[in-house]
Amino acid sequence: MKLSRKTVLLSSVTAAFAVVGGGAVIAEATADREVEPEGDEPVEETTADPVGELLASMSLEDKVGQLFMVYVHGESADTDDPDAVASNRERLGADNGAAFVAAYRPGGVIYFDWANGLADPEQIARLSNGLQDASAVPLLIATDQEYGSVVRIGEPATQFPGAMPLGATRDTGAAEEAARIAGAELRAMGLNHNFAPDADVNVDPENPVIGVRSFGSDPDLVADFAAAQVRGYQAGGVAVSAKHFPGHGDTSTDSHVGLPVITHTAEEWEAVDAPPFKAAIAAGTDMVMSAHLQFPALDDSLKPATLSPPILTGLLRERLGFTGVVVTDALDMQGVRTEFGDDRVPVLALLAGADLLLMPPDFPLAHQAVLDAVGSGELTEERIDESVRRILTLKHSCGIVDTPEVDEGAAADSVGTDANRAAAQDIADRSITLLANDGTLPLASGSVLVTGWGENTTRMLASALSASGFQAEAHVTGDEPDADAIASATAAAAGRDLVVVATRNVRAGSPQADLVAALLDGAAPVVTAAVGTPYDAAHLPGANASLAAYSYAAPSLAALAKVIAGAVEPTGTLPVDVPAASGDVLYHFGHGLGYR
Template identity: 45%
Template sequence: MTGARLGAAHVLAAGLVFAGISPAVADTPPPSSPDGIAEVVDAMSVEQLVGQMTWTHVYGNSADDTSMAASNQARYGVDTPAQVVEKFDLGGVLYFAWSNPVVTSNPEGTAALSNGLQAASTGDDGSGIPLAVTIDQEGGIVARMGAPATVLPGNMALGATFDADLARAQGEVLGSELAAVGVNVDFAPVVDINTNPANPVIGVRSMGSDPDAVGELGVAQILGLQSQNVGAAAKHFPGHGDTVTDSHTGLPIVTYPRETLDRHLAPFQDAIDAGVDMVMTAHVIVEAIDPEMPGTLSHAVLTDLLREELGFDGVITTDALDMAALKQLPDNPLDDGQIAVLAIQAGSDILLNSPNVQASLDGVLDAVADGDITRDRLEESVTRILEWKLERGVAEDDPSVPVDSVLDVVGNDEHLATAAEIADRSVTLLRNEGRVLPLDPAEDSVLMVGAGSAWPERMGPMLANLGFSVTEDYENGGSPSAAYRTRAVGKAYSHDAVVFASYNASGNAAQQQMVAELAATGTPVIVVATRNPYDINVMPDADAVLNIYGWGVPNHLAGARAIAGLVNPSGRLPVDVPTADGSGTLLELGFGLSYETPVVPEEPVFDDQLNRSNDFYTIPSVTGVEYWVDGKLAKAKRYPAKGTVTITATAADGYYVVDGSETEWNHTFEKPGRR
């Protein structure tokens, strides 16, 4: 790093504030006081201030791992993760599966990596301040840690339950497992409301399109995460849910009015009111606030709107600065130094994952030298970061975690049960013509097919394990080939049902065609939609449609259990489903079917006596059956009668009358003296 490092006394002072050790200098203030943080911040060089604001990924599976030295050299000019931390006095690191493969399936190795990086940061060559160790562990399709960590079905699956207690439980699972491996920040939850079915980047990462529901579930997740001393970050401010461009690859621009923006802001306001630690910015131009700059680089968005209007006083972090959106400003290409400067000027406290940390640092140093950024502005952000580290217990004398006990927490039975409950309760039945579902494992044979991107090969063995006779036929890729379609059609005739796993079929003609061709065989076709919940609008020929909101193991298992009748679908749509042409609404938010139980009505008893006063009829008590007398609902009991009485039976909600059952009875009671 350019510039002088902290001297030994000041390094000790940094440790003092966070570790509570004895002061190296007699008049150093107590470690837990704001003055203690102020003294540490005041002693930092500008380079060190920017370092504390810089959080980025490092390449390697351990602090001293040289196996990915080429990648570290190319990006940072050093060989190991520890050397990156030390060179730039980093305030935080960010885990990815591609930069730290150990996180994907080795919780103990992840904990050891976290410990090693913390030792580098607090050691003689580091800043002396423990790191924020961060990750994107949303659950569902964005999860850097996989099994044996708990695999969660995802936010839209959670949204389909409409259950804040489950959302709180999900946050607690995430928080406890991350804390166990030494991660203290989860860039979650997503509180964007997904109001655009064509959104290419949010979709099932959102909990739905209703601001109130997303706010309630988001707050519950935040409280769950932060109860485990893991900082939560509501994202992506001021909303990424109505975009048609992915900010990883392009620059989204939304043109809706302020009234619409307020709907997108509502869950963020709920999160702020609940005390969320962090808010992550969106690389999205919101014309109603700033028609020129994306939120990440906009003072109007981050300071005027987020800080002043919404009242957020926590830590603001950019989204990853290496995303393509920030390099695609119309007529204004920016280099990495300029992007860093603009982000700080806009109001961000953290520069997350700059593609060129040295260029970002140099750009900020030049801006300070030129008077475009003041030292006070940097100190303001670093103070906020250090206060957060103190509050969350990050800055302890020993920030390491016990590696030997990691697997007592990560992926334990209680956590797996929570994931299974969310998945089971999320399954949403949108169509069930002729009550084709549930199938009978003891009687029905199934052909399991689908788009390769939907991972149908996960569901096929699950159905077999549940007792079905299953024929499996799969093909890689998202668009079924003509040969695959023909092969599947040929097999469909000899099965009782076809299960087709779809993946964003609304935009895939080949998937639509395959379902239509399978349905033309006359064999019932059950579509299991594994990602965005809109596939039903392009599959009118499917006999049944189930949404499972993800292609993970818990999602597929819940779908298989629903097909077998072990789960009665109770999920409800967390979004509106438009018609295929977008001109209207096919299914409204909150829609969802459940399996009905068959019932056979009992015949009422007609007691016709010679004396009129002794004439009665009796309505039987049958669970699931409602009896109507002359058009009025009647309770199960004995009634006096005269004249002609007509009684009809119908099924109550959740039941259906078995075909062929008698459902109407007429009786004319005789007058006295007629016999």
């Protein structure tokens, strides 16, 4: 029988990974089966270095493929949808995911709702299994499921509030349990890696890319919660990636569209940015993701951290002692493309100390560039082997090689269960923070107008208030209400017992602030509810009451309604300082009012 390339590699995988869980598993592998031992015959142990044996069986092309994680288009691995096929050909050089992984043998695939549909647990599990079936070496299958503002897989998956509301609970046990549940749901759908938790310390209220993705502005709090979530995700069955090293919490530029500069001194980095990464490493994080930003105090060459040997090797590897996989942030982001071409970025990232190259904008170009760099001697094959060994070791230690596929039929029963949803709601209930209150809250009953940011948000909050016994109506004004929208909202507020204004990302001069000011001129008391960062409160003076939910996920909106009604006591406390426009602190870290 002539064996295919895939069959030969799969045999190598089976044999090389026969030692699992610290003990010997009998595995005299053939092309398509494992032979079980008979009787009580003594068993000869397999190689002490299963990863090394597999690595030795791989060609250079195999190994370079393992260095990449990409996204593929299509709701199924073998999609023939014309749009998906065209997108895959343009970016990957293959028709669909199955063809791509068979041809290039990448280390992993990352899911996005806009690329893969991600419609329901069974479809996602079927996609995962299809990709694994096509891959010679089991894949890392990942997504960015941070929850809160960064969610790739929506309902029916359990929707947790996110990092900053977790920080507001001050309960690391809740953070660990949320991650465990989330990890188990992802694993049931065939995902085995999550790009979480965010270990950034958000000390810049104007930060356009982190904000509520951070647990807070206190390094110790962020460290404790990041470590808790590392433990939780791993207990749920998925690998994790602490991000964005060396710290993205003090930037006013979004690295998706530009190159941020961190002006912290080395001492400030040690005190502010480093503790969460140290804690995540101590907790056993599988990966650390690099940031596309300049940090002059750590590397005066001004190379982005993703391309910086002093940061990735000198600091992360040698000083912090991280031995796991270093993954880049997405290589299609502008922050890493400002100076170097798409053919140079992957090579420079590997030279800096990265192992896994995430989402190059032109995969064939990037793949060939790494091969060419080995051919020219700029990169050595020994250097490639170092990274591939780390990636294969991760796949081995996480059980991905043993059980790459999942039960598609069982996925739906494991995702979004009543118990999981109840856990998410409990966390949301305990995260709501009451910043100010003149006695308006709680309100036992009456007519409530809900207006402000977000069409879905205002309607969902009105529905939640109706479920709490109010006569609630949503009045959509748009994210940046103009004069007509503001006038319409003030007219709708007439005769109401309460007006609730949902806000998000309010800045000085924001039309959202104009809306609140106009409503305050009316007779009805006004409650502001920040469904993003709590920094909104600094630009909304005079409200009768001010709430911070940190999230517009359904559990957070339900929790807001319960707090307004007095069915739940507000117990959340600020995980950040909220500065006033003057620069003084308006509400300090730890602030939070109650009703009693």
